[in-house]
Amino acid sequence: MDAEGEPDDVPATGMVRPGGRTARVRDAVLRAAGDALAEHGFGGLDLADVARRAEVGKTTVYRRWSTPAGLVADLLADMAEQSVPRTDLGSLDADLAANARLVLRTLTDPRQGPLFTSVIAAATCDVRTAEALHRFYEVRVREWAGCVDAAVARGELPAGTDACEVVRAVSAPLYYRLLTGGGALDAAAADRAAAAAAAAARAGVYVS
Amino acid sequence: MDAEGEPDDVPATGMVRPGGRTARVRDAVLRAAGDALAEHGFGGLDLADVARRAEVGKTTVYRRWSTPAGLVADLLADMAEQSVPRTDLGSLDADLAANARLVLRTLTDPRQGPLFTSVIAAATCDVRTAEALHRFYEVRVREWAGCVDAAVARGELPAGTDACEVVRAVSAPLYYRLLTGGGALDAAAADRAAAAAAAAARAGVYVS
Numbered sequence: 001m002d003a004e005g006e007p008d009d010v011p012a013t014g015m016v017r018p019g020g021r022t023a024r025v026r027d028a029v030l031r032a033a034g035d036a037l038a039e040h041g042f043g044g045l046d047l048a049d050v051a052r053r054a055e056v057g058k059t060t061v062y063r064r065w066s067t068p069a070g071l072v073a074d075l076l077a078d079m080a081e082q083s084v085p086r087t088d089l090g091s092l093d094a095d096l097a098a099n100a101r102l103v104l105r106t107l108t109d110p111r112q113g114p115l116f117t118s119v120i121a122a123a124t125c126d127v128r129t130a131e132a133l134h135r136f137y138e139v140r141v142r143e144w145a146g147c148v149d150a151a152v153a154r155g156e157l158p159a160g161t162d163a164c165e166v167v168r169a170v171s172a173p174l175y176y177r178l179l180t181g182g183g184a185l186d187a188a189a190a191d192r193a194a195a196a197a198a199a200a201a202r203a204g205v206y207v208s
Numbered sequence: 209m210d211a212e213g214e215p216d217d218v219p220a221t222g223m224v225r226p227g228g229r230t231a232r233v234r235d236a237v238l239r240a241a242g243d244a245l246a247e248h249g250f251g252g253l254d255l256a257d258v259a260r261r262a263e264v265g266k267t268t269v270y271r272r273w274s275t276p277a278g279l280v281a282d283l284l285a286d287m288a289e290q291s292v293p294r295t296d297l298g299s300l301d302a303d304l305a306a307n308a309r310l311v312l313r314t315l316t317d318p319r320q321g322p323l324f325t326s327v328i329a330a331a332t333c334d335v336r337t338a339e340a341l342h343r344f345y346e347v348r349v350r351e352w353a354g355c356v357d358a359a360v361a362r363g364e365l366p367a368g369t370d371a372c373e374v375v376r377a378v379s380a381p382l383y384y385r386l387l388t389g390g391g392a393l394d395a396a397a398a399d400r401a402a403a404a405a406a407a408a409a410r411a412g413v414y415v416s
Contacts, residue, residue: 041333043251120387121329125249134389141390168390169381169404176380179328179387181342182349183376192413196377199411200404 028054029061030078033071038114042068042122042129072119073132080139086147092156095147096198100170100190107178108185117178141167148201157201162208169197169206236262237269238286241279246322250276250330250337280327281340288347294355300364303355304406308378308398315386316393325386349375356409365409370416377405377414 032053045068051058065071087098123130148163173193177185240261253276259266273279295306314320331338356371381401
């Protein structure tokens with residue numbers, strides 16, 4: 001456990017050996033922040049509590065992340081970096097179904113589900129959190145857009161299909177269920193979300 | 209303006225003359241609650257402030273609504289009662305486009321947009337608000353499901369189409385944009401949401 005008031009462990013150059021002390025501190029703090037968010041929501045996110053959970057000096061946490069919003073922004077950036085790559089199953093239907101099942105697993109995961117819910121809620125009243133959330137989704141949507149571009153290249157979808165819009169269409173019904181309570185958040189819902197996006201894409205709805 | 213500490217103005221029977229004093233008080237309080245929510249969010253919703261805005265006695269507001277969550281639940285019940293009826297334009301495409309444009313107008317309205325955003329955020333950490341929000345959407349979804357049932361009856365859609373799922377599919381991409389910041393919330397997005405739901409419904413995706 002770090003002593004409080006230790007010297008800043010982030011070199012001014014930002015050049016840090018991967019897996020070094022700075023990376024280990026960040027990993028521990030972001031994991032603790034995710035746990036705290038999942039348990040208590042954004043309103044209960046407290047930097048001192050996160051430092052305690054991470055067994056890291058409070059001063060380090062305050063110096064590096066400053067505010068709960070700063071911490072959530074870094075957590076989302078890390079989640080975007082760490083998140084699993086898209087599939088390449090050779091057909092649009094299979095890839096979109098895999099994407100829908102991944103979104104479902106995330107939203108129904110006992111830790112990730114409450115974490116996303118609380119970050120989305122926080123983003124409605126905090127601009128910095130909203131920007132970080134938007135960047136997170138942009139990274140994820142762009143990653144999976146490759147499946148749609150590949151389907152266009154294979155001739156499965158019309159040329160000019162907006163790949164990002166198709167990917168967003170897969171997620172949308174699942175987030176809608178999560179946030180408005182309309183219908184079960186289950187495998188059937190995920191498969192239907194994927195099938196609906198694929199059918200609409202084949203019909204040319206997302207040609208821009 | 210009511211004096212504070214006035215006798216309870218809600219008869220125990222719940223039988224109130226429409227447009228009477230009780231109804232006028234409720235109208236004023238719910239309007240004030242909506243204004244306060246749109247301005248300050250759920251976290252800033254204060255019963256004494258609502259009473260002041262509504263020019264109604266504080267005791268009346270506390271006695272009748274008890275808590276911010278109780279007030280929001282009644283506001284959502286009133287919004288469901290007051291909300292505009294569905295269209296009947298004679299074709300699925302026209303009706304779903306009208307629904308999408310209505311959802312868009314609500315979410316981009318300078319008062320209604322922040323009001324919905326703050327209630328959705330509140331619902332993520334308050335069970336009573338979540339239940340009231342779910343009931344609101346259930347009422348609205350059921351209202352518009354009539355358009356889809358009519359399209360099935362006209363032979364535009366396959367028999368067995370889950371009408372509520374089609375209506376939810378129209379709203380989902382617009383709420384997703386509102387809450388995750390993915391893409392513009394504009395007329396093109398609304399029309400695409402309606403067209404996508406219609407295309408997927410025609411392809412039989414919502415047959416249950």
